[in-house]
Amino acid sequence: MPLSPIVSSCLLSLGIGCASNIIAQRLKAYNAGIPFVFDDGLFFRFAVLSVITTPVNYYWQMWLEKTFPGWKTAPRQPGAASESDAEKGLSFKDDDKKDDSKTVKVRDWWNIFKKWFADCITLGALLNTAMFLILMGFMEGKSQAQIQTNLQVDMWKIIWDSYKIWPIANFISTTYCPVEKRIVFLSFCGLIWNVYLTLVATEL
Template sequence: MPLPPIVSSCLLSLAIGCVSNVIAQKLKAYSEGVPFVFDQKLFVQFAVVAVVTTPVNYHWQGWLERTFPGWKPVKQKRAATSDDAEKAVVVKDDDENKRAVEEEVRVRDWWNVFRKWFTDCITMGALLNTTMFLVLMGYMESKTWAQIGNNLRNDMWPIIYDSYKVWPIANFFSTTYCPVERRIVFLSFCGLIWNVYLTIAATKL
């Protein structure tokens, strides 16, 4: 029996967060020229962040798709064939008095694609995810709300700026060109890279 989409998304996000955290810890130790020591506390923190934020993002993406659907139905005409009459397809005469069939097809709505991309990667989505990350990390570090607010003021915009180097391009190509069955794999790879960055950023908070 397949898992509900939100559950499978949470499990995938958890796996990505854990793997990327370990990779980031090793890269940080290597760059500093010190022996690698596994930071269990940081590992657990990223696991918690993944579990808490994934359902929020799942519903956020659903809202984006409902608000800015990437496809729209349009009616197109094509030349009628003998099968059209047999299948009782409505046949009309076009302006040149040729038998034609009017069909409803789906075409990409580029204006909605842009609005969805802009809302998710450039404005509200970036603010939502960065805020959740900083608040949750600060809370798990037992910081006061004043300290968390200070982190939001000082670290939010640098993190969002760095996110513009990854997510706008990744999001555009995934929603525009990746087949649905391969989209999760593509975004998971991008998420792996981004979570490595977040792990390194979290050690500096």
């Protein structure tokens, strides 16, 4: 029985998150010139973080797609194939059955931009950074005041660093990835980002 898209996304994201955590731990030991000692507590916290945040991001992507659909209906130009037809590699011959439809599906670039801006530049960046700092602080046993300090001190630095990776990744995902596969793609892109977050977490 095939797994549902959200379960598949969660499992894949968990695997990638765990792998990136191990890479980050090894990298930190190598850079410090010390023997590698596996930090199972940090590994467990990142696994829990992935399990909690992946469903939130999955439904966030669903909401974005519903609110800002990436495709819109437009009048069909005589003799022209739709962009979606071209992407699928479909060809049409003169002796094929004529398509009487007067409309086609085309990309809504304005909606794509709004999705990209909301997910990568504003709300999505704030949501994920806040979840990271709050959940990691909670699992490390920090007080509410300490977590609040981390939010005030570290949030904007992390968001600024995220702009070095996520704008391009988010543009590709919102433009070319089906919404149910978007978290999978972003999880692969997040391999490097999660290494960065692991290194940040060791300094909090």
